[in-house]
Amino acid sequence: MFTINDNYLKLQGSYLFSNIAKKVAAYKEENPQANIIRLGIGDVTQPLAPVIIEALHKAVDEMGTPEGFHGYGPEQGYEFLRSAIAKNDYQARGCQIDADEIFVSDGAKCDVGNIQEIFGIDNKVAVCDPVYPVYVDTNVMAGRAGSFDQAIGGFNQLIYMPCTEENGFAPELPNEVPDMIYLCFPNNPTGAAITKDALQAWVDYANKNGSVILYDAAYEAYISEPGIPHSIYECEGARTCAIEMHSFSKNAGFTGLRLGYTVIPKELVCNGVSLHSLWNRRHGTKYNGAPYIVQRAGEAVYSEEGKKQLQAQVAYYMENARLIREGLADAGFTAYGGVNAPYIWLKTPDGLTSWEFFDKLLHEVQVVGTPGSGFGASGEGFFRLTAFGTKESTIEALARIRRL
Amino acid sequence: MFTINDNYLKLQGSYLFSNIAKKVAAYKEENPQANIIRLGIGDVTQPLAPVIIEALHKAVDEMGTPEGFHGYGPEQGYEFLRSAIAKNDYQARGCQIDADEIFVSDGAKCDVGNIQEIFGIDNKVAVCDPVYPVYVDTNVMAGRAGSFDQAIGGFNQLIYMPCTEENGFAPELPNEVPDMIYLCFPNNPTGAAITKDALQAWVDYANKNGSVILYDAAYEAYISEPGIPHSIYECEGARTCAIEMHSFSKNAGFTGLRLGYTVIPKELVCNGVSLHSLWNRRHGTKYNGAPYIVQRAGEAVYSEEGKKQLQAQVAYYMENARLIREGLADAGFTAYGGVNAPYIWLKTPDGLTSWEFFDKLLHEVQVVGTPGSGFGASGEGFFRLTAFGTKESTIEALARIRRL
Structure with missing residues (x-):
């Protein structure tokens, strides 16, 4: 009889956002007229920018002609996109990253989830608490996390x-x-x-101890203050200890288009084996590249017109962040974030647990957020709101929360 | 110090098609004028059908409007596509498969590569020889295949x-x-x-022994003869022992668009744990769904007009298959396949090894095929040609091979 990967049985409940979706669906079924405002899952709401739409149409037209048709592409991504990424996201910032150190994918979630595969099962994994659940769950599935311990509210080998x-x-x-x-x-x-100095301390720590840093820079486009690094490769020595993952979801609204990338510098080695070569092998064996038309859309993100249109989109969401931050303060909440990130992290009032506050918001004012405890034990008593709604719904949500 | 997944070090050389690409690139660099005909990798050459192009443009336009924008979709795929698949690929053929047993993905290669993750490392794996390398390599990476044994020309635990x-x-x-x-x-x-009776024998064997069958039906659209099953679920009892994987690459030319799906019937359980729930969890944790616009293109595959246009495309390739089959026979080769599949499997002449014949074809007549030995020890002395070229290049390739 075949056996299953029983590490899956150690996972706790279902994936956080599936849980939320189920609760919202149940509420909606009981209250079909309810006007629910979703500031929970980090999904964007603005339509794709005109420059992206134009690039997509053009690439679609190509695909309908014998000369312009593109079948299997390079698994690592087309040269035109890898070069644009290297030039704009790295070289323009003084980071020494070459196009062939970039692996284009169908999204940062996949990369962040799959990257652990190239490491041994015996590695000790550290995560922040609270944490994006994908880091934890994929290590649980691989057998690196041990068992869930109710006493610590986490996995005993993390x-x-x-x-x-x-x-x-x-x-x-x-x-x-x-x-x-x-x-x-x-x-x-x-x-x-994180400041550049603080991140440099992590890079130094990793290099000193032989650790590898898996750096998720999905929200880099939201940095508004100076002194905050846009890439870990701004730190000296990061090429020998860090892998960086990026998304096109948040800076360009690609949540439904799917595009991301991972950077593995060639100096990153373990006993002479290059992680770049391992990931390259994984990409070639289990993946077939992102769609040509989507890669062309990604290229448009880096055009002059694209940069302009997308800066305006990010500014739109950051205006929402400001409204949430200031609105919550006005309403007497304690809230963090929202300055260099599209997320606001607020303390639940009156000693409510995160899920109690979730239910209260959903049932009393029909606003959906994300319970902090869903991200880990240290998230208990906190609640995440996102700036990705429309301006109108964000203002309306704040007015409702004030009424609570 | 962190460690790597050293199962990767057991892999043999690089992925077959990367190897071929390198050899062709090297030849091309030495002979920049050479007019190389590629009948090697199974990549299609016909442009996307008009109905697909139209669906893509329409979906792209939607994505540029506030009302039509689609962000994160269901990880398992949109209902409209899952229903179309269930109805057309299964229910219309008398197979009892529901829409919620279908998991849409960005391609069969990914699914075929990732599916082993939900099984224990201790499972004994059987593969055909010759075999599509992804089945083997992904099990090597997971540690299920043991070590490569030169004496048997394969892995000692497969x-x-x-x-x-x-x-x-x-x-x-x-x-x-x-x-x-x-x-x-x-x-x-x-x-x-495979005939339906022969496949039924496999289903019975699996059910009797508690094995699971991972059935790759990527080439189903090329079946031209009666009595050949289009799905393993045409066999009685397959719902308790089989997972089926499908591609849109070969029936609809999506090699550069990326779309596929996997079917896991809800009755498929191991000690009370449903494989459907495990894969659902994997999909939700490590994947974020195929692009909305590509899923709309997939939907168009099942429209009346889509079926007509794609049948013509498959017929085009199968005419190539006939030309290759008959042309090789005329030239004195022994060749198989090409009747229910877009692949022709020919015996190398004069006792040449597969790679020797590859080099001969490339260097003497500038035709690229795939060495049979790249698919396993039993493939030695064989060579794969595909019907996915244009008609003109296929005729030209045959003329050149005749000159050999």
């Missing part, structure tokens, strides 16, 4: 790095040295940013 | 099921019972089909 009000939501260098360290800045879910 | 001229390229039920059995019909690379 190193949790608390991000709390007390430490300004900045994880501290762990005493027990991890092999793999997941970091996400600007942070999901807390909205906290 | 069960290889030889498909040879003697058994008509039909694998025999193995004596040592495997837990996971990969089958692909119509077959890549041999082009052989």
Whole structure:
């Protein structure tokens, strides 16, 4: 008889956002007339920018002609896109990253979930707490996380790095040295940013201890303050210890178009084996490249007109972030984030748990957010709101929350 | 110090098609004027059908409007596509498969590569020999295949099921019972089909022994003869032992658009755990759905006009298959396949090895095919040609091969 991967049985409940979707669907079924405002899942709402639409139409037309048809592309992504990424996201910022160190994919979630495959099962993994659940769940599935321990509210073989009000939501260098360290800045879910000096300390720590940093830079486009690094490769020595993952979802609204990329510098080696070559092999064996038309859309993100249109889109969401931040303060809430990130991390009032506050918001004012405890034990008593709604719905949601 | 997944170090060379690409690139660099005809990799050459182009443009336009914008979709695929698949590919053929048993993805290669994740590492895996390399390599990466043994020309923990001229390229039920059995019909690379009776014997064997069949039906659209099953679910009892994977690449030319799906019937359980729920969890955790616009293109495949246009496309390629089959026979080659599959499997002449014949074809007549030995030890002395070229290039390739 065949057996299953029983690590899956150690997973806790279902994926956070599926849970929320189910609760909302149940409420909606009981209250079909309810006008629910969703500031929960980090999904964008603005339509694709004109420059993206134009690039898509053009690429679709190509695909309908014998000369312009594109079948299997390079698994690592088309040269035109890899070059545009290297030039704009790295070289223009003084980071030494070449086009052939970039692996284009169908989204950062896939890369963030799959990257652990190229590492041994025996590695000790560190994650922030609260944390984007994909880092934890994919390591549970692989057998690296151990079992769930109710007493600690987490998995017994993971190193949790608390991000709390007390430490300004900045994880501290762990005493027990991890092999793999997941970091996400600007942070999901807390909205906290990291300074270049603080990130340099992580890079130095990783290089000193032989750890690898898996750096999720999905929210980089929302950085508004100086002194906040847009890439880990702005830090000296990052090429020997860090992998960076990027998304086109948040800077260009590609959540439904699917595009992302991962950077693996060629100097990143383990006992002489290059991680670049391992990931290249994985990409070639289990993946067939992102759609040609979507890669052309990605290229348009880096055109002059594209940059202009997308800066306006990011500014639109950041105006929402400001409205939420200030509106919550006005209403007497304590809230963090929303300055260099599209997320606002608020303290639940009256000692409510995160899920109690979720239910209260959903049932009393029909606003959906994300319970902080869904991101980890240290998220209990917090709640995440996103700036990705429309301006109108954001204003309306704030008015409703004020009424609470 | 972090460690790597050292199963990767057991992989043999690089992925077959990357190897071929490198050889062709090297030849091309030395002979920039050479007019190379590629009948190697199974990539289509006809542009996307008008109905697909139209659906794409329409969906792109939607994405540019606030009302029509689609962000994150259901990870399992949009209902409109899952329903169209269930209705057309299954229910219309008398197979009892529901829409919610279908998981839409960005391609069969990904699914075929990822599906092994939900199974235990201790499972014994059986593959045909010759075999599509992804089945083997992904199990090597997971640690299920053991080490490569030069003496047997394969991995010492896999069960290889030889498909040879003697058994008509039909694998025999193995004596040592495997837990996971990969089958692909119509077959890549041999082009052989399986009768319904023969497939029923596999289903019965799997049910009797508690094995799971991973059935790759990527070439189903090329079946031209009666009595050949289009789906394993045409066999009685398949719902309790089989997972089926499909591609839109070969029936609709989506190699550069990326779309596929996997079917997991809800009755397929292991000690009370449903494989459907495990795959659902994997999909939700590591994947974010295929692009909305590509799923709309997939929907168009099932429209009346779409079916008509795509049948014409398949007929075009099958005319190439006929030309290759008959042309090779005329030239004195022994060749198989090409009747229910777009692949022709020919015996190399004069006792040449597969790679020797590859080099001869490339260097002497500038035709690229795929060496049979790249698919496994039993593929030695064979060579795969595909029907996916244009008619003109196929005729020209045959004329050149005749000159050899």
